[in-house]
Amino acid sequence: MIAEIGLAALWLAAALAVLQMVSGAASLRAAPGEANALAIYARPAAVVQAFLAVLAFLLLLRAFAVTDLSIKLVATNSHSMKPFIYKLTGTWGNHEGSMLLWVGVLAASGGLLAAFEKRLPERTMGATLAVQGFVALGFYAFLLLSSNPFERLPVPAVEGNGLNPLLQDIGLAIHPPTLYAGYVGLSVAFSLAMGALMTREVNPAFARVMRPWVLGAWVLLTLGITAGSYWAYYELGWGGWWFWDPVENASLMPWLAATALMHSVSVLAARDALRTWTIMLGVLAFSMSMLGTFLVRSGVLTSVHAFAVDPERGAFILALLGLYIGGAFTIFALRAGAVAEGKRFAAASREGALVFNNVMLSAILAIVLLGTLYPLLTEAFNVRVSVGPPYFNPAGAIFAIPMLLVMAVGPLLRWKSDKPARIQFELMLIAALVIGVIALVSFFGQFPLLPLLGLGLAAALAVAAVLPLRGRKLVRVPLSTWGMVVAHFGIAVSLFGMACEGAFSEERLAAVAPGGTEQIGDFAVTLEAVTPIAGPNWTAMEARLAVRQDGGEPVFLTPQARSFWSPPQSTSESALLTKWNGQLYAVIGNQAEDGRWQIRIWWKPFVTFIWYGGLLIGLGGILAIAGRLGVDLKRRSATAKGAQRRADVEALGGSGGVPAPQPAE
Amino acid sequence: MRKLSLWIPLALFAFFAGLAAYMLTQEKDQFVESTMIGQPLPAFALDPAVDGLPGASKADFTGRPKLLNIWASWCTPCIAEAPQLEALKRQGVEIIGIAIRDKPADAANFLNRYGNPYTRIGSDRISEVQLAIGSSGVPETFVIDAKGVIRYQKIGDIRPEDVPVLLAELEKAQ
Amino acid sequence: MIRWLFALVLAVLAVPLAAQDSMPPAPYAYNQLADEKLEAEAAALMQTLRCLKCQSQSIADSDAPMAGDMRHQVRARILAGESPEAIRGWLIARYGDYVSYEPEVSSTTWPLFAIPVLVILIVAGVLLRRLGKRRDDDAGAKA
Numbered sequence: 001m002i003a004e005i006g007l008a009a010l011w012l013a014a015a016l017a018v019l020q021m022v023s024g025a026a027s028l029r030a031a032p033g034e035a036n037a038l039a040i041y042a043r044p045a046a047v048v049q050a051f052l053a054v055l056a057f058l059l060l061l062r063a064f065a066v067t068d069l070s071i072k073l074v075a076t077n078s079h080s081m082k083p084f085i086y087k088l089t090g091t092w093g094n095h096e097g098s099m100l101l102w103v104g105v106l107a108a109s110g111g112l113l114a115a116f117e118k119r120l121p122e123r124t125m126g127a128t129l130a131v132q133g134f135v136a137l138g139f140y141a142f143l144l145l146s147s148n149p150f151e152r153l154p155v156p157a158v159e160g161n162g163l164n165p166l167l168q169d170i171g172l173a174i175h176p177p178t179l180y181a182g183y184v185g186l187s188v189a190f191s192l193a194m195g196a197l198m199t200r201e202v203n204p205a206f207a208r209v210m211r212p213w214v215l216g217a218w219v220l221l222t223l224g225i226t227a228g229s230y231w232a233y234y235e236l237g238w239g240g241w242w243f244w245d246p247v248e249n250a251s252l253m254p255w256l257a258a259t260a261l262m263h264s265v266s267v268l269a270a271r272d273a274l275r276t277w278t279i280m281l282g283v284l285a286f287s288m289s290m291l292g293t294f295l296v297r298s299g300v301l302t303s304v305h306a307f308a309v310d311p312e313r314g315a316f317i318l319a320l321l322g323l324y325i326g327g328a329f330t331i332f333a334l335r336a337g338a339v340a341e342g343k344r345f346a347a348a349s350r351e352g353a354l355v356f357n358n359v360m361l362s363a364i365l366a367i368v369l370l371g372t373l374y375p376l377l378t379e380a381f382n383v384r385v386s387v388g389p390p391y392f393n394p395a396g397a398i399f400a401i402p403m404l405l406v407m408a409v410g411p412l413l414r415w416k417s418d419k420p421a422r423i424q425f426e427l428m429l430i431a432a433l434v435i436g437v438i439a440l441v442s443f444f445g446q447f448p449l450l451p452l453l454g455l456g457l458a459a460a461l462a463v464a465a466v467l468p469l470r471g472r473k474l475v476r477v478p479l480s481t482w483g484m485v486v487a488h489f490g491i492a493v494s495l496f497g498m499a500c501e502g503a504f505s506e507e508r509l510a511a512v513a514p515g516g517t518e519q520i521g522d523f524a525v526t527l528e529a530v531t532p533i534a535g536p537n538w539t540a541m542e543a544r545l546a547v548r549q550d551g552g553e554p555v556f557l558t559p560q561a562r563s564f565w566s567p568p569q570s571t572s573e574s575a576l577l578t579k580w581n582g583q584l585y586a587v588i589g590n591q592a593e594d595g596r597w598q599i600r601i602w603w604k605p606f607v608t609f610i611w612y613g614g615l616l617i618g619l620g621g622i623l624a625i626a627g628r629l630g631v632d633l634k635r636r637s638a639t640a641k642g643a644q645r646r647a648d649v650e651a652l653g654g655s656g657g658v659p660a661p662q663p664a665e
Numbered sequence: 666m667r668k669l670s671l672w673i674p675l676a677l678f679a680f681f682a683g684l685a686a687y688m689l690t691q692e693k694d695q696f697v698e699s700t701m702i703g704q705p706l707p708a709f710a711l712d713p714a715v716d717g718l719p720g721a722s723k724a725d726f727t728g729r730p731k732l733l734n735i736w737a738s739w740c741t742p743c744i745a746e747a748p749q750l751e752a753l754k755r756q757g758v759e760i761i762g763i764a765i766r767d768k769p770a771d772a773a774n775f776l777n778r779y780g781n782p783y784t785r786i787g788s789d790r791i792s793e794v795q796l797a798i799g800s801s802g803v804p805e806t807f808v809i810d811a812k813g814v815i816r817y818q819k820i821g822d823i824r825p826e827d828v829p830v831l832l833a834e835l836e837k838a839q
Numbered sequence: 840m841i842r843w844l845f846a847l848v849l850a851v852l853a854v855p856l857a858a859q860d861s862m863p864p865a866p867y868a869y870n871q872l873a874d875e876k877l878e879a880e881a882a883a884l885m886q887t888l889r890c891l892k893c894q895s896q897s898i899a900d901s902d903a904p905m906a907g908d909m910r911h912q913v914r915a916r917i918l919a920g921e922s923p924e925a926i927r928g929w930l931i932a933r934y935g936d937y938v939s940y941e942p943e944v945s946s947t948t949w950p951l952f953a954i955p956v957l958v959i960l961i962v963a964g965v966l967l968r969r970l971g972k973r974r975d976d977d978a979g980a981k982a
Contacts, residue, residue: 511870
């Protein structure tokens, strides 16, 4: 019965999405100043729809929690003996469940927007809700017609099929839903952009409505990518943290677009400039997240992470992509010409720097897109090529390096127009840091060019990030400014980690007999013993490694080579020793015929800073959201108070015959 | 000018969508074809993989076109193609095997169970010859002509319908 | 029907495990070269070669036996004095451009290099239009 209720809720939600779409569109037909009779249904439809979609997801969650084996999805992806937490996370560890999570979040954000957003003109809001309903409808159709999560088995299964052991990991349980929520947040930005474009309301008020959604989506994407990168680092067993794999790129591209969008929407909110840009980026960011979904689900590209690959579903997603993105770009081409150009500004101004960096981010996005899709293009001509780090790193750096330099300077510039001479000292300081650090590091040895540049830029950025606070009362600095400072500082921290990992990593691969010692960096690693151990659904060979730094007290590391039996698969569980200045990464391999064990050890100085930086960037985003929302709430209560006061004054009989301003409905 | 440039995103998107739609209709294979077709076999000399059969070297591919079969006892599709190799042998085709990363005992077991279509089997413990001829998996079968030139590559197990194809390729290589 | 489907799924999943050989890895698959400089050369090259048996990993990031054998080839050839680019060329002659993650300019890969140049030109154009002209406008307004 529960599954049927879930399915019914989904169908009802789909019907409400139609209502939301029609009703929202009707508001466009209303003459200014009066409400269309149909238009009043859009908001309630969105709110009720949100409840229904979330209910459907909760029902599926329950089915997984109690392992209801009469549901096909549960039977194929779960197992009654699995740890409870992985039963729950198994809900979205598969195609249908993750799509249901997707529409659940989509409907919930649509509901939130409809329930609480009162600042936009009704026509714009109607158009936005219509677009949001239209997008949701496509995904409901996708779920209901081709990937029904509530499908019953004719006869309940006796036991479930288990879950891929790689997915039985807390990191991977959190990472996909975070990314999905980020993708979906961008759908709201998309709907708002389309609504504003259709009603020609591209202005600062619209930007202020859009900003928290973009920021929120961007924070989730940042955290999702950070978590995914750390997961790949410790789970794949070779110490790599970014592979430029198509699926990784699919998550990076929306992030790049969202980063550009976030900055552009800030300029629009603060200065009423970059109107067309903001709309363009709003469409682009969501198209990148849909493109990512398409690439991951359709299997057109070869990837390590590809799961739930199915060409038929791929065709469905491609059709949705064509409908939404093709449609959006068509409307953009027809309408954007009519959007008046925003306020002007000089090249040497904060807007100028932001424009420069938005263009650079877009260029990096173009490179990543090109490198990811190029193998697909040549395959159409039966030629197979590979595009990997040796291409992405330098091609991306061409645009990333100028971007990072401008990023250091940008926040120091004034809005509209500024004279570079005013910040002479800061400019000199930044230049001196870049050149000084590069010179200093090169003095100690020969390192690859990109990590070297990265070190110089990281140092300069770290200092430049806090310069906007110079000479200001720290308690008076707005929360959103703190957000910017923290996020920019996070970029510097992350860049520092990447550069150190690239320049100073040490690797030791060796066959070691028990009792043998290998030296890496300051560490002496002794293989004490290798013993078989058993887990709930796996067996493993576990090595006991004693790690001594400079002859000090030993610390023990226990990497494992695990073999799962349902489904049969082997994984290598790396063991990490985290120090403040880096990580020692140990993996155990096979035993050679002479009885020695293959041991792989890396010393990666400051590698953890990559993810600390990612967390700082996310924290910066959260601070910015908190700051903006705080200001909005204050403004809202102030407006309410103002209206109250005006009403009071009016009630007192009007002061001296001044006509009270008519509230514009 | 500005009006026209607004259509660029749509044009790029349409190009991508067309490409993606076309690719979705295409059969997706994971095969990496050797680019050594038409090239002479690289020089090699491998030790015997099992007792009682000689090893294999480049010099063995002379006189007439022969098949070079890359296989291994640990490879499941190799079991599936064993009857087809037998059929080819009955047609008078000489098949020289190269056993990849195999132990003599395992290889001998495999031949006992599934038959031995080979006249010679070289043991390639570190996939050296496999890499040298551009093979990326087991099983794979190459047609080598009388001059030792690689003429044709069959990736994956030989199905019954592939037997006439291989015979025709051997004929062509005369 | 469903049972049969499960069996199929299991069979497919079981293949990788069944298709595991028991041979020890090639000498240089998991061992470094003694000479640090040569090892660094080999490591840099291995990062840019594709593991043909894997989905999309370099041979430096893979436990597949074939990746190990390819690592052995790379280290052994470096030790024998071959240059990294010669080894890459040797592999490309056998597997085509697919084996190398570092695309080289050729008849099939030129757009990978032409398009970034185009992007640089577009970027320069956009920046000049967006930012360059403004200064003139401002100057004009002030004059």
